Amino acid sequence: EAGVAQSPRYKIIEKRQSVAFWCNPISGHATLYWYQQILGQGPKLLIQFQNNGVVDDSQLPKDRFSAERLKGVDSTLKIQPAKLEDSAVYLCASSPLWRGVGETQYFGPGTRLLVL
């Protein structure tokens, strides 16, 4: 079974530029999560999708971050414009829906973003 795929793995941009990250979850997984992991901290949930609907985006900075999950499969996370403090690893995870929130999350390798 293929794992969660993310691209790109690394991205360096200048502040005020735009950037987009892509995630392909495990086939059949209904729930998809985007996390921001700043160096030395634990992951912080940005947005959670169930199929193609948003379950929780309360910690997503909506003035600059946006995310979509078309057709309930792949997802993209966009930052426009980027700030220095957006430098972090962006993790995507997916989980099946069988046990709801108690289900294991499967994480991708992450995208490491550096904003200069």
Place this chain on the structure above:
Amino acid sequence: AQTVTQSQPEMSVQEAETVTLSCTYDTSESDYYLFWYKQPPSRQMILVIRQEAYKQQNATENRFSVNFQKAAKSFSLKISDSQLGDAAMYFCAYITDDKIIFGKGTRLHILP
């Protein structure tokens, strides 16, 4: 507001010995899930063990076990017979219907 605290930023243990990582959380909820995830250097985060709050029995997965004290809001992870491959960041996570909170992590070093 719910919080998750991992009070040990770093720990070291001799190979084959036992180590316990601590995690405390604050919540007024009665129904939630607790997880330990492992993040090896430059590798993906993977599940170590999970615990449903309504279960009194502590979860066990091979060399990994938890000590879940619901009243004390404590969820520690015990690793027995530590191996070099156990070296990683370990994150405690608290999850409910509307909250997902990870602790800051504990970096575990295994000494040969």
